[in-house]
Amino acid sequence: MAEKDxxxxxSNKRTDGKNPKPKFNMNWVFAALAVGLxxxxxxFGGKGVSKVEQWRDIEMxxxxxxxxxxxxxxxxxxxxxxxxxxxxxxxYPKATxxxxxxxxGASPHFIYTIxxxxxxxxxxxxxxxxxxxxxxxxxxxxxxxxxxxxxxxIGWILPFVIIILIWVFVFRRxxxxxxxxxxxxxxxxxGKSKAQIFDKDTKVKTNFGDVAGLEEAKVEVMEIVDFLKxxxxxxxxxxxxxxxxxxxxxxxxGKTLMAKAVAGxxxxxxxxxxxxxxxxxxxxxxxxxxxxxxxQAKEKAPCIVFIDEIDAVGRARGRNVNFGTNDERENTxxxxxxxxxxxxxxxxVIILAATNRADVLDRALLRAGRFDRQIHxxxxxxxxxxxxxxxxxxxxxxxxxxxxxxxxxxxPGFSGADIxxxxxxSALIAARNSHKSVEKQDFLDAVDRIVGxxxxxxxxxxxxxxxxxxxxxxxxxxxxxxLKYASPLVKVTIIPRGKALGAAWYLPxxxxxxxxxxILDELAYGLGGRAAEELVxxxxxxxxxxDLEKVTKHAYAMVSYFGMSEKIGNMSFYDxxxxxxxxxxxxxxxxxxxxxDSEARRIIxxxxxxxxxxxxxxxxxxxxxxxxxxxxxxxxxEDLEKVFGKKQGASEDVKIVKxxxxxxxxxxxxxxxxxxxxx
Numbered sequence: 001m002a003e004k005d006x007x008x009x010x011s012n013k014r015t016d017g018k019n020p021k022p023k024f025n026m027n028w029v030f031a032a033l034a035v036g037l038x039x040x041x042x043x044f045g046g047k048g049v050s051k052v053e054q055w056r057d058i059e060m061x062x063x064x065x066x067x068x069x070x071x072x073x074x075x076x077x078x079x080x081x082x083x084x085x086x087x088x089x090x091x092y093p094k095a096t097x098x099x100x101x102x103x104x105g106a107s108p109h110f111i112y113t114i115x116x117x118x119x120x121x122x123x124x125x126x127x128x129x130x131x132x133x134x135x136x137x138x139x140x141x142x143x144x145x146x147x148x149x150x151x152x153x154i155g156w157i158l159p160f161v162i163i164i165l166i167w168v169f170v171f172r173r174x175x176x177x178x179x180x181x182x183x184x185x186x187x188x189x190x191g192k193s194k195a196q197i198f199d200k201d202t203k204v205k206t207n208f209g210d211v212a213g214l215e216e217a218k219v220e221v222m223e224i225v226d227f228l229k230x231x232x233x234x235x236x237x238x239x240x241x242x243x244x245x246x247x248x249x250x251x252x253x254g255k256t257l258m259a260k261a262v263a264g265x266x267x268x269x270x271x272x273x274x275x276x277x278x279x280x281x282x283x284x285x286x287x288x289x290x291x292x293x294x295x296q297a298k299e300k301a302p303c304i305v306f307i308d309e310i311d312a313v314g315r316a317r318g319r320n321v322n323f324g325t326n327d328e329r330e331n332t333x334x335x336x337x338x339x340x341x342x343x344x345x346x347x348x349v350i351i352l353a354a355t356n357r358a359d360v361l362d363r364a365l366l367r368a369g370r371f372d373r374q375i376h377x378x379x380x381x382x383x384x385x386x387x388x389x390x391x392x393x394x395x396x397x398x399x400x401x402x403x404x405x406x407x408x409x410x411x412p413g414f415s416g417a418d419i420x421x422x423x424x425x426s427a428l429i430a431a432r433n434s435h436k437s438v439e440k441q442d443f444l445d446a447v448d449r450i451v452g453x454x455x456x457x458x459x460x461x462x463x464x465x466x467x468x469x470x471x472x473x474x475x476x477x478x479x480x481x482x483l484k485y486a487s488p489l490v491k492v493t494i495i496p497r498g499k500a501l502g503a504a505w506y507l508p509x510x511x512x513x514x515x516x517x518x519i520l521d522e523l524a525y526g527l528g529g530r531a532a533e534e535l536v537x538x539x540x541x542x543x544x545x546x547d548l549e550k551v552t553k554h555a556y557a558m559v560s561y562f563g564m565s566e567k568i569g570n571m572s573f574y575d576x577x578x579x580x581x582x583x584x585x586x587x588x589x590x591x592x593x594x595x596x597d598s599e600a601r602r603i604i605x606x607x608x609x610x611x612x613x614x615x616x617x618x619x620x621x622x623x624x625x626x627x628x629x630x631x632x633x634x635x636x637x638e639d640l641e642k643v644f645g646k647k648q649g650a651s652e653d654v655k656i657v658k659x660x661x662x663x664x665x666x667x668x669x670x671x672x673x674x675x676x677x678x679x
Contacts, residue, residue: 050094052080052112055123062127062139064091070124071108071142075117078141079108117143197271197296207264211257212391213384213416220245220375221258224350225266228302231348242372243340244351246310248358249377252417255354258377259306262352269303271296275312278332286313286332294339294349302348310353316362333362340370359576379415382408382510388416392423399439407443410490412508422446451505452497459496467630468533469494472543473502474625475532478618479611480506480525481640481647485518488647492625493634501543516564519554523607524614526551531611532622551607555600565599568592618644 052058058080061067066086071079087095087109095109114120121141128139208218227234227241234241247255263270271293278286297305313332340351353371355361365371380388385408393404411419425446430438449455461469473492480486487506494502530544558564561574573587586593615622621643628635641647 212387252415287335472529479528
């Protein structure tokens with residue numbers, strides 16, 4: 001089976017029935033240089049010649065009549081050649097043998113460095129006279145001028161070669177590494193597109209069956225796929241294929257997964273690239289890569305180009321803090337705008353892009369004719385979470401007690417990535433506890449771990465602090481249980497988790513709109529912890545920091561965004577376009593600002609007094625819950641029901657609706673995305 005797979009992989013790498021050319025590796029250049037230098041040294045350098053340090057050694061050679069000839073080279077050194085019988089006599093063990101592969105012929109036996117030629121000749125003549133030399137055997141030095149052409153050539157060329165190789169190596173690394181044949185991989189390909197191409201040889205295995213939920217988004221995207229498969233079906237009626245579609249949604253909702261599914265379903269070439277791949281430190285590289293990307297796309301049309309995280313290059317122009325400088329990102333965006341408007345509508349190139357910051361994109365990028373459609377991929381609702389759990393639970397070994405509908409209800413506001421993380425974390429927890437299968441409690445512990453953080457049982461807490469934390473959390477639980485519109489409580493714990501010393505888990509209602517009464521109830525139970533501290537202990541602590549932060553944001557949102565203040569009226573200062581992000585002028589006067597502050601303070605004060613009133617009327621139940629928390633450290637909704645009875649205004653559980661496509665969702669006004677963690 002492995003052999004079959006390897007053969008198929010090799011066949012996939014072939015294009016047009018030919019084997020692809022192997023990528024050039026710069027290491028071979030370095031290896032060739034090293035071998036060349038070693039070869040030159042062996043051929044022309046030879047062994048080292050022994051040097052004569054003392055003049056008396058030369059006098060001894062003259063006295064013994066052992067010198068055959070003396071060659072003075074460049075008036076700097078004297079090469080001494082001995083007679084053969086003198087070498088064989090063994091009197092000179094340091095004598096160097098002849099070199100047969102030297103450019104200068106036989107090498108000398110000794111070398112003597114001379115000071116001046118005149119001094120050398122004088123001392124040589126005196127030594128010969130003392131040794132009894134005559135005209136027949138008198139040694140006359142031979143003078144030669146030599147030039148090392150090989151050394152000079154290497155000395156001139158080698159530094160330039162080394163500099164060029166270092167330059168190429170550094171710029172290859174700066175350009176993204178890889179072989180020269182790869183897109184954007186070498187200094188000469190730095191302006192080439194770095195997009196990864198998926199075609200019939202490298203087909204993506206992901207399809208729409210692997211994408212759970214997102215039914216509305218699937219309909220929009222499947223229509224684009226149908227455009228590419230059957231273009232005449234639409235063009236025959238005069239319709240035009242859309243140029244681009246923008247996938248917009250929070251992180252982890254499946255935008256990139258949806259693009260992969262499009263690649264798997266379309267059966268057309270698919271170019272995948274990240275927005276950051278266009279950005280480079282060299283001026284003009286981003287625009288060059290955009291041109292090369294669209295050039296390749298036109299050659300393979302019909303095809304799809306997917307740009308992930310397009311906000312890396314698509315931010316609105318004029319928002320750069322580096323005023324007055326040449327902005328490479330803006331040049332890349334200008335080229336992208338030109339290319340999207342520069343090819344014929346029906347050429348068959350469709351651009352998909354994904355971002356979670358659509359508010360920062362340039363208006364020209366979103367106009368009709370470029371990204372004609374914006375496909376919103378929101379956080380999954382109850383039914384969609386049910387389907388997503390089914391996908392991610394397949395590889396797990398589950399206990400028979402697992403109810404997928406229960407898990408979907410316990411994870412409101414979770415994205416698809418969060419749900420995948422819950423399933424993986426539950427398997428790790430089950431293995432840590434030596435369970436044979438993943439049980440229901442493992443999933444609940446995984447949700448707690450992801451929402452609240454790691455449990456810290458060894459954190460040092462005094463008894464007085466523990467009592468304060470217990471009654472603080474009991475205050476949250478009591479107020480939320482007794483108010484009609486407050487979110488139903490799941491459990492309360494005083495075990496430190498993450499940065500929180502205590503936490504209360506709620507199950508927010510799956511709603512699209514939030515009324516004033518519902519927000520006020522949320523504010524009241526958010527302040528229930530501090531109110532309980534004041535009523536029970538007569539003093540307050542810093543444990544309400546997280547509560548006060550959330551309450552303050554909600555109160556200001558009610559006044560300045562949602563128009564829920566009678567004094568401010570039906571006015572909203574919220575900027576959904578994000579155009580005033582860098583504005584220096586507030587959209588209201590100083591008098592209105594003071595009024596906003598006073599209204600937010602009034603709402604918070606009234607909510608705090610309301611929480612104190614609820615707790616004052618139910619002090620006995622508060623004390624029971626506080627002591628129960630000190631004893632058990634964790635209490636559940638069943639414990640609150642025993643103390644206070646059934647929750648007021650408790651709605652029936654939302655049921656999982658199967659095989660029904662969800663309706664188009666209304667924009668959330670003040671929905672809670674995740675179960676809040678209370679400090």
